[in-house]
Amino acid sequence: MENSSSFKKNKPPSCGSLVTILSIDGGGVRGIIAGVILAYLEKQLQELDGEDVRLADYFDVIAGTSTGGLVTAMLTAPDGTGRPRYAAKDIVPFYLEHCPKIFPQPKGVLALLPKLPKLLSGPKYSGKYLRTLLSKLLGETRLHQTLTNIVIPTFDIKKLQPTIFSSYQLLVDPSLDVKVSDICLGTSAAPTFFPPHYFSNEDSQGKKTEFNLVDGAVTANNPTLVAMTAVSKQILKHNPDMGKFEPLGYDQFLVISIGTGSTKKEEKYSAKKAAKWGIISWLYDDGSTPILDITMESSRDMIHYHSSVVFKALQSEDKYLRIDDDTLEGDVSNMDLATKSNLENLKKIGEKMLTNRVMHMNIDTGVYEPVAENITNDEQLKRYAKILSGERKLRRLRSDTMIKDSSNGSEIK
Numbered sequence: 001m002e003n004s005s006s007f008k009k010n011k012p013p014s015c016g017s018l019v020t021i022l023s024i025d026g027g028g029v030r031g032i033i034a035g036v037i038l039a040y041l042e043k044q045l046q047e048l049d050g051e052d053v054r055l056a057d058y059f060d061v062i063a064g065t066s067t068g069g070l071v072t073a074m075l076t077a078p079d080g081t082g083r084p085r086y087a088a089k090d091i092v093p094f095y096l097e098h099c100p101k102i103f104p105q106p107k108g109v110l111a112l113l114p115k116l117p118k119l120l121s122g123p124k125y126s127g128k129y130l131r132t133l134l135s136k137l138l139g140e141t142r143l144h145q146t147l148t149n150i151v152i153p154t155f156d157i158k159k160l161q162p163t164i165f166s167s168y169q170l171l172v173d174p175s176l177d178v179k180v181s182d183i184c185l186g187t188s189a190a191p192t193f194f195p196p197h198y199f200s201n202e203d204s205q206g207k208k209t210e211f212n213l214v215d216g217a218v219t220a221n222n223p224t225l226v227a228m229t230a231v232s233k234q235i236l237k238h239n240p241d242m243g244k245f246e247p248l249g250y251d252q253f254l255v256i257s258i259g260t261g262s263t264k265k266e267e268k269y270s271a272k273k274a275a276k277w278g279i280i281s282w283l284y285d286d287g288s289t290p291i292l293d294i295t296m297e298s299s300r301d302m303i304h305y306h307s308s309v310v311f312k313a314l315q316s317e318d319k320y321l322r323i324d325d326d327t328l329e330g331d332v333s334n335m336d337l338a339t340k341s342n343l344e345n346l347k348k349i350g351e352k353m354l355t356n357r358v359m360h361m362n363i364d365t366g367v368y369e370p371v372a373e374n375i376t377n378d379e380q381l382k383r384y385a386k387i388l389s390g391e392r393k394l395r396r397l398r399s400d401t402m403i404k405d406s407s408n409g410s411e412i413k
Contacts, residue, residue, distance in 0.1 A: 027065075031260055037377075059388075065096070065233060067260065103125060103337075191215060222300040
């Protein structure tokens with residue numbers, strides 16, 4: 001069985017022809033949707049390369065925000081054998097088991113009481129179960145130990161600036177080499193839902209750094225561009241692992257960006273309704289948190305818009321796949337409704353998204369539209385799986401050739 005850490009350390013992009021990126025949005029319990037899609041992609045890769053392969057074997061970077069950050073950790077944290085702790089097929093069962101305890105739903109008479117008083121006195125959920133779960137799940141695993149590079153955004157409310165936990169940044173800023181469990185707690189600490197996550201870290205030089213983190217969705221609910229920027233910075237620094245890739249050479253990037261769905265447009269709020277709101281109503285309206293919804297949706301759509309423009313300008317739209325659904329209605333649009341029926345419905349939505357036609361964003365209108373070709377998301381994922389498999393084989397071949405020639409006293413350029 002191949003140790004995927006060797007892919008990270010010995011088979012960098014310089015050995016291949018592409019930079020490969022997987023990005024996973026935030027969205028609370030809607031992470032189940034992403035789990036369904038990721039399981040399908042991993043299954044296609046296994047059919048090509050064997051049942052032991054995992055997503056971490058194919059992507060130079062896996063990026064995730066909030067619930068996507070948790071999925072990122074699951075896919076890249078090592079177990080005792082140096083392989084990913086979880087396969088993609090384990091994500092949905094994990095969410096079905098643990099979401100009801102992370103987001104406990106009121107029962108009986110309590111379910112009839114208004115939630116607003118609770119929100120005025122503290123966050124909706126204590127986060128205790130999530131902290132215990134992540135500590136057990138990830139233990140002492142630190143950022144430098146993930147099996148491929150990861151990028152997880154958070155926001156530091158004391159510094160009033162984003163803190164991006166990126167594998168690439170460790171040589172520049174060793175203070176970021178914190179426990180992955182702390183990163184997950186920080187990126188998932190959605191305001192009004194969970195308390196901000198405070199922790200400190202002491203690096204190898206004895207320097208102590210404090211972190212005061214909230215949800216990565218405040219920074220980038222869709223972390224696609226954050227991941228692309230992290231890679232571009234390495235190219236600008238002439239990192240030998242990046243070979244001869246050009247700065248901003250996004251035509252050499254292969255990006256799969258997985259959304260977790262969003263509310264149907266023109267459904268949830270209106271200017272006429274919001275004109276009557278005060279501070280409290282912006283924080284709570286019929287079970288929703290308008291200010292957080294607006295922040296997340298804006299971040300999500302703007303990043304997809306910019307990504308779409310970049311890949312279209314480079315005539316590389318075939319290397320950027322965004323799978324999402326902006327037509328969710330009712331209970332499934334909530335981030336924290338962890339009832340058994342809602343979680344099962346989210347699983348069904350993920351399965352339906354696989355059979356939906358591939359959509360892209362019309363960069364003139366900002367509206368999602370089906371691509372000209374009559375191709376579904378599952379068919380497109382099969383195509384991408386073949387590309388990823390071919391890229392992995394190319395890197396292994398070139399890496400082995402370089403090692404062989406090096407042992408003979410020469411070097412392949």
